[in-house]
Amino acid sequence: MAGRRTLAVWCPDWPAVAAAADADMSPDQPVAVISANRVVTCSATARAMGVRRGMRKRESQARCPSLHVVTVDAGRDGRYFDPVVAAVAEVIPTVEVLRPGLMVLPAAGAARYFDGEEVAAEKLIDVISACGVESQTGIADELFTSVAAARHGQIVPTGSDAEFLADLPISELGAEPSLSAADRDQLIDLLWRLGVRTMGAFAQLASSDVATRFGSDAVVAHRAARGMPGRAPSGRLSATDVVISHECDPPIDRVDAAAFVGRRLADELHRALMAAAVACTRLTVHATTTGGQQSSRTWRCAEPLTPEATADRIRWQLDGWLSGKAGDRPDSPIVSLRLEPVELVDSGALQFGFRGAGIPGGDGEVADRARRALVRVQGLLGGEAVRVPVRSGGRGTSERITLVPLGDELTPRSDPDAPWPGRVPEPAPSVLLSAPVRVCDMYDEPVQVTRRGVFSAEPTTVIWGSRTWELRWWAGPWPADERWWASPSEQVGTHARAQVLLDDSRALLLRYQQQNWTVEGVYE
Incomplete structure (x- = not known):
């Protein structure tokens, strides 16, 4: 579950904050946003003077004569929240806005880049503070829990969502309108009248009883209260259709010339990907000769391709084609090359920690240098020349290791978690x-x-x-x-x-x- 942790960023009283910004008022001024003559949101200063949600406009002005009252304006809220989202997206690109004032994003990339979830949460608060906005963050396994944690400014340990939610009042089920149905208040009122006062008490009810007694929205709320797996943040990458093509003039019939052109195309491709804040994990290289022969191969890597790794794969493919057996070699020079990204990931996949590892299980700068050296050796000797071990299944010690070319997916030959009766007992030989x-x-x-x-x-x-x-x-x-x-x-x-x-x-x-x-x- 740690790999799909969610980080929520909550800006309290956002409609009131946006209204104050729109009126060019100081954040210390009391502000209330009303709808149907009742207060739906008010600033902290207004609350300190006795204004509350649900209060009538006249009563709120009686309690706070200096209160600045505005009507609900979703466009205003979104317009002033967009710069905040843009500031956060500069740090972590994949952001999903649940509503103005609340956004969620995957915590894994941020934690990896900033060397920990707590440091990442503090960094985002600093980024938003630079926009003149107060915020709170929360991190948990599930999206609903992370939003609740943000309201309390907490980081929920992995696997503890249900424990964190158990002591919260049942009203927390409807605290966030973007994550609940329109009639969630009726469900909460019914549960309260039945004596269900906390989310933990609601979670203890049988799922079948909830489904048959309360309806579909209650099932959703019940799963949320139990900390059951739900959807992850669904922020989308920027739309990108990056295809790099090159017409060879003159046509290429030598490996060294092909490698030179491949290096330039790799740099061009990665500049385009960087501008789109994405990285490539699967790339198809197409080569066409003047006679119409084609060579197409899709390269897939467990980690995003770098410009050097892309150039190496272009060279390996063209070297194998131009220097292959007589029957497999092209009968004419290469006239065009095309690089087509097949699978893209957000740039968070490239966010190694400041002290993080460059290779799985590595440690800091030494591991990064070691990986660069291995990639260089692989570039000189070929893709199959450098291999890394992957835990595999088998009875003997050597059978429990699968050697995989550096950069490929770390897929074992056999399932290591299978029973394997008769296997060598631990410890394994060194x-x-x-x-x-x-x-x-x-x-x-x-x-x-x-x-x-x-x-x-x-x-x-x-x-x-x-x-x-x-x-x-x-x-x-x-x-x-x-x-x-x-x-x-x-x-x-x-x-x-x-x-x-x-x-x-x-x-x-x-x-x-x-x-x-x-x-x-x-x-x-």
Whole structure:
């Protein structure tokens, strides 16, 4: 749930704030916004002088003779709130305005960029304060909870939405009109008369009872009170249709010339994406020859492409095409290139922390430098030359690692959360090998693993290379019953693993297959 956390920004009494700004009044002046002759919003100064929501206009003016009274004007509210939204969008582009005075946005990008949710919330308050507006922020797992948290100026810990909402009064269900139905007040009044005074008490009611007794809006409110998953902020990226095309004059028939043009197109593409506040995670490169032959390939990366990574992928594709086998090479020079972004993400995906990692699990500037070095090596040697490990599923230690080219999606070969009966117990070896060894008994005879899954004799020594080690301790063998469904010709035979401790205090993980032993790992 931490990955979809929501940050809400609430500007209290916004219609009154916008009315004061429209009249060029000081924020300290009492202001009330009325509709149907009743106060719908008033400033903090007006409240301090006794003005309340729902009060009649004449009564509010009697309590506060200096009260500035204006009628509701949605256009005015939106017009004065737009600069505030623009200021926030400069920091975090994907913003959804629920109504003038209230906006929500994904918290993940902000927290990653500002090195924490609390720091991100404080930064947004500073940004809005620079516009001369007061604000409060709240962060929670769900959108409804984050808005409630903003009204109380709190950051709700991950997984604690229901706990935070439980003590709030039932009236909080209708506190935000943009998140409730028009008749939500009737539901709240009914619940109050039934003795349901808090959101926690409402959440304890059975969902079936709520649905059959109170109607569809009550179901929505009940899910919100329980902190159930709802929609995430739906701020949309700026409309963008970025396609970079280039007509090669003269046509290109050499890899170095193609790489040079590809680098220039990559820079042009990323300038256009940056102007649109988006980044590309899937890119299609099209190349066409004078004879009409085409090469199209879509490159997908788990992380947004940089200009250098884009240029490398253009070069890899054209190098493979122009230098391929005789039957696969184009019969004429390349006359046009086109870069077409297929999948875009908001620029928050590029927001690494000031002290954050450049690679998954990395730490600060050292990791960023290491990643840049790896990308450079990949650019020199090719896309498959640099690989990173991904936790995978399997029984053996080496099987539980999938090597994925740097920049590709970190997709394991097998599900690591599957049961995998017979897998090697923890801890895992720190060094993985595949070196042949001999396991012998006290008579220097080879020790095998029988069909019953036991040693043919008690192992006493291990011969590895030109050296012989005495065994201090051993455990196993653990048979791996694999491919039992296959025909006898396709089965791998007896397959087992064992752990041994040598006389020099090193521990090894041994693998037995096809009547031979190998060192699969070393424990350090």
